[in-house]
Amino acid sequence: MRRVFACLLVLALVFGFAAHVPAQAQGGALIVAGRFVDVITLDPGRAFETTNLIVHHATYETLLNINADDLSKIVPGLAESYSISEDGLEYTFVLNPAAKFASGNPVTAEDVRFSWTRLLNIKGGPSSYLTDFGFKSIEVVDERTVKVTLETPQPAFASVVTAPALSVLEKAVVVAQGGTDAEDADQTDTAKDWLDQNSAGSGPFILTGWTPNSEITLVRNENYWRGAVALEGVTLRNTNDASSALQLVARGDADIALGVDADTADQARGNADLTLNIGQTLNLLYLAVSPSDYFNLPISDVRVRQAIAYAIDYDGIIALTGGFADRPAAMLPLGIAGSDPALRYSRDLDKAKTLLAEAGIPDGFAMTLYIGGGATAGVPREVLAAKLQADFAEAGIQIEINQQTSPNFLTAFRAQELPMVISAWTPDYLDATMWTSFFSKAGSGVSARIRMDVPRIAELADLIAAERDAMVRERLLTEYVKAHVEAAVFIPLLQEQYIDVLSKDVKGYVFHPVYLTEFSGVSK
Amino acid sequence: MSLLRYIARRLILTIPMLFGITLVLFLIYNLVQVDPLVMIVGERAMDNPQVVEAAIKKWGLDRPVWEQYFTYVTNILRGDLGTSFLTRRPVLDDLRIHLPATVELAISSLLFAILLGIPLGIVAGIYFGSLFDRIVWFISLLNGSLPPFWTGLIFLFIFYYTLGISPGPGRFAPRMDKPPTFTGLLTVDSLLAGDFAAFGSALSHLVLPTVILGGFTLALVLRVTRAAIVEEMRREYVRTARSKGLSERLVVVRHALRNALLPLVTIIGLAFAGLLSGAVMTETVFDWAGLGQYLVRAASSLDYPAIQGGTLLIAVIYVIVNLSVDVLYSVLDPRVRHG
Numbered sequence: 001m002r003r004v005f006a007c008l009l010v011l012a013l014v015f016g017f018a019a020h021v022p023a024q025a026q027g028g029a030l031i032v033a034g035r036f037v038d039v040i041t042l043d044p045g046r047a048f049e050t051t052n053l054i055v056h057h058a059t060y061e062t063l064l065n066i067n068a069d070d071l072s073k074i075v076p077g078l079a080e081s082y083s084i085s086e087d088g089l090e091y092t093f094v095l096n097p098a099a100k101f102a103s104g105n106p107v108t109a110e111d112v113r114f115s116w117t118r119l120l121n122i123k124g125g126p127s128s129y130l131t132d133f134g135f136k137s138i139e140v141v142d143e144r145t146v147k148v149t150l151e152t153p154q155p156a157f158a159s160v161v162t163a164p165a166l167s168v169l170e171k172a173v174v175v176a177q178g179g180t181d182a183e184d185a186d187q188t189d190t191a192k193d194w195l196d197q198n199s200a201g202s203g204p205f206i207l208t209g210w211t212p213n214s215e216i217t218l219v220r221n222e223n224y225w226r227g228a229v230a231l232e233g234v235t236l237r238n239t240n241d242a243s244s245a246l247q248l249v250a251r252g253d254a255d256i257a258l259g260v261d262a263d264t265a266d267q268a269r270g271n272a273d274l275t276l277n278i279g280q281t282l283n284l285l286y287l288a289v290s291p292s293d294y295f296n297l298p299i300s301d302v303r304v305r306q307a308i309a310y311a312i313d314y315d316g317i318i319a320l321t322g323g324f325a326d327r328p329a330a331m332l333p334l335g336i337a338g339s340d341p342a343l344r345y346s347r348d349l350d351k352a353k354t355l356l357a358e359a360g361i362p363d364g365f366a367m368t369l370y371i372g373g374g375a376t377a378g379v380p381r382e383v384l385a386a387k388l389q390a391d392f393a394e395a396g397i398q399i400e401i402n403q404q405t406s407p408n409f410l411t412a413f414r415a416q417e418l419p420m421v422i423s424a425w426t427p428d429y430l431d432a433t434m435w436t437s438f439f440s441k442a443g444s445g446v447s448a449r450i451r452m453d454v455p456r457i458a459e460l461a462d463l464i465a466a467e468r469d470a471m472v473r474e475r476l477l478t479e480y481v482k483a484h485v486e487a488a489v490f491i492p493l494l495q496e497q498y499i500d501v502l503s504k505d506v507k508g509y510v511f512h513p514v515y516l517t518e519f520s521g522v523s524k
Numbered sequence: 525m526s527l528l529r530y531i532a533r534r535l536i537l538t539i540p541m542l543f544g545i546t547l548v549l550f551l552i553y554n555l556v557q558v559d560p561l562v563m564i565v566g567e568r569a570m571d572n573p574q575v576v577e578a579a580i581k582k583w584g585l586d587r588p589v590w591e592q593y594f595t596y597v598t599n600i601l602r603g604d605l606g607t608s609f610l611t612r613r614p615v616l617d618d619l620r621i622h623l624p625a626t627v628e629l630a631i632s633s634l635l636f637a638i639l640l641g642i643p644l645g646i647v648a649g650i651y652f653g654s655l656f657d658r659i660v661w662f663i664s665l666l667n668g669s670l671p672p673f674w675t676g677l678i679f680l681f682i683f684y685y686t687l688g689i690s691p692g693p694g695r696f697a698p699r700m701d702k703p704p705t706f707t708g709l710l711t712v713d714s715l716l717a718g719d720f721a722a723f724g725s726a727l728s729h730l731v732l733p734t735v736i737l738g739g740f741t742l743a744l745v746l747r748v749t750r751a752a753i754v755e756e757m758r759r760e761y762v763r764t765a766r767s768k769g770l771s772e773r774l775v776v777v778r779h780a781l782r783n784a785l786l787p788l789v790t791i792i793g794l795a796f797a798g799l800l801s802g803a804v805m806t807e808t809v810f811d812w813a814g815l816g817q818y819l820v821r822a823a824s825s826l827d828y829p830a831i832q833g834g835t836l837l838i839a840v841i842y843v844i845v846n847l848s849v850d851v852l853y854s855v856l857d858p859r860v861r862h863g
Contacts, residue, residue: 211621
């Protein structure tokens with residue numbers, strides 16, 4: 001009898017395993033393993049998460065583009081050219097006559113007007129791409145020309161136009177699926193269900209399906225107006241952790257593991273069949289120290305804040321990420337014109353102690369550092385806080401760490417009740433104002449949360465927002481960085497790098513700091 | 525006839541029970557004073573009054589509580605479990621997407637546990653105290669106490685990454701075409717499509733998670749069977765059967781086992797309901813997009829409609845399983861029906 005059961009067990013396992021056929025050689029779609037559970041919808045008028053950027057950048061197109069090789073240059077997309085009126089209020093876009101949708105129909109000015117008006121009237125999160133920039137109206141001038149009017153001059157607007165939320169959808173298709181751009185589109189538009197599973201764009205790929213928490217499938221757009229791409233398709237397959245994603249690539253079940261951590265990257269380094277692709281993101285992790293008297297703490301003295309900046313062991317923090325990070329001098333990431341790494345603080349404990357002595361507290365002081373949950377570049381907030389605690393102690397500053405759940409932390413931070421915090425910032429579009437508009441003014445943005453009121457920085461931010469000459473703007477930005485370094489309110493700790501593991505057969509893969517990936521040039 | 529009447533009576537009794545569950549669920553939602561708005565519109569959009577106002581109106585958050593409950597119950601009666609805050613999709617659709625993965629894994633785990641657990645338990649019970657018994661006992665103890673997220677990762681590392689004899693995480697080979705969806709159970713759908721390669725892929729992907737998840741139930745089934753057999757084998761009727769000159773096999777199968785089945789049915793029923801509620805750890809390690817993962821995400825994002833819908837579904841599962849267990853019980857032991 002015993003033998004029978006032993007045989008049963010062995011049989012069951014063998015039968016199950018025998019049914020497993022190891023991954024066949026290459027060809028077919030590009031399989032991308034990563035964490036894609038953030039997807040809520042794939043309707044460009046509604047999606048406001050991260051993974052949708054990958055999908056939308058592959059299936060739709062915007063009027064203008066920013067390529068990964070030069071983040072400061074805006075290049076044509078669906079629009080072959082554009083012009084800005086003398087007063088900076090009117091943007092006129094001329095569409096490329098060759099541009100056509102995957103259906104084969106030409107991309108017209110009416111499609112642009114419809115897509116943007118629909119986005120606006122659905123009133124979802126991504127409508128802020130228009131409303132935050134004083135968007136007033138969009139009108140069709142002729143078949144190939146649209147004119148956008150703004151309330152106030154916004155030099156950043158051209159770079160906002162590259163955001164996937166402002167993609168152009170084929171009106172006829174969306175309307176046939178229940179879409180509308182009417183005033184009450186938030187109640188009456190019913191195209192979401194269809195757009196979750198299909199696309200109506202002009203991009204190199206077509207969306208063919210999405211199974212929540214499992215996978216998203218794209219196939220090549222054979223009609224692509226710039227010429228069909230090499231890949232047959234792309235499948236985004238959800239994996240809950242980086243080490244499974246790496247295993248899938250190592251065993252040939254996937255071609256790319258997207259966004260792995262430093263430990264997994266180390267594991268991949270030892271495998272000759274794998275290559276690492278390191279991408280510089282624009283995501284910043286920073287320490288914010290309030291200059292306000294409100295908290296009645298020594299940090300309101302600029303010398304004390306500078307002492308804090310000198311006390312931090314920046315290299316040690318980067319070592320915590322496994323070396324997969326960099327850092328700018330101020331809240332303007334490396335890669336953005338005007339961000340000068342030469343202005344960075346570096347550790348100098350003597351200087352920190354001298355500054356504290358000058359401020360009248362040679363023996364240091366004690367205060368609380370507030371943090372939320374989560375991790376940046378693989379380093380959990382509490383680990384980073386403990387590192388800062390040790391660094392500060394060497395300069396005589398005693399830190400107590402107060403960690404809360406992220407919603408509670410953010411609520412207190414927004415209520416302007418926290419004197420010193422660690423937090424992070426991720427851009428939505430590629431213009432310097434993505435940072436200068438949020439880290440400069442007493443009344444708004446993150447600077448308001450930390451009660452920063454530095455007139456010089458606010459004044460520079462206004463000049464930067466209004467300046468249209470790129471050279472002048474860059475000079476102003478350098479001034480802006482200097483003013484920030486001197487004020488020592490926002491001290492950048494890390495600029496995150498994004499690590500992808502590729503099978504060595506994958507060619508032409510490019511990381512993009514906003515869209516995360518560029519699949520159009522990939523082959524295998 | 526009396527069996528049918530028994531089932532009908534039990535079914536009617538479940539109605540007030542389910543009604544009570546909706547009330548409790550709704551009360552909990554209203555007792556926990558957390559504003560779901562941040563969840564609905566997102567952190568950055570909270571500053572935009574237009575977006576916030578549209579969300580409040582859309583989700584009916586400005587209505588009085590009793591009205592919200594009334595709408596909630598009438599909607600349920602119409603088969604509408606509401607719309608998830610997080611996924612913005614009807615909860616019923618979400619459950620429909622995530623349930624088949626869980627059902628497939630639950631069934632295969634249960635089969636694994638029963639097919640191995642009962643025979644092993646019988647043998648261990650008969651040879652109570654033998655070396656075999658002690659080995660089985662140790663393995664079942666180990667099985668029941670090792671955390672699945674650990675064993676799952678180790679199994680994947682050994683059988684998939686290192687040896688390559690098992691498929692990786694997920695329900696299906698990434699480079700293979702999935703069969704057309706009919707039931708959502710990939711093994712069944714691929715057989716319906718007559719695609720044996722797809723069936724092989726679906727089946728082989730079930731092996732590791734089944735061993736991990738079914739291992740718990742296996743340990744449970746084995747222990748209960750073993751104890752019941754040990755107990756029954758000491759009874760008078762077994763001695764009588766033996767003295768009649770019946771073979772040992774008939775004594776065990778016809779007499780002892782039949783009586784040992786009663787406690788087993790209860791245990792297996794409850795275990796199956798538990799398996800159907802989703803196994804968070806196993807599902808996470810094996811990227812198994814099932815109910816467990818869906819509900820954990822819903823809970824951590826305060827997605828009330830999804831939590832309520834999922835809880836209601838689990839309640840229904842337990843009610844159905846309990847009912848089936850009781851019916852099965854009354855078939856196995858007619859005394860129960862009249863008790």
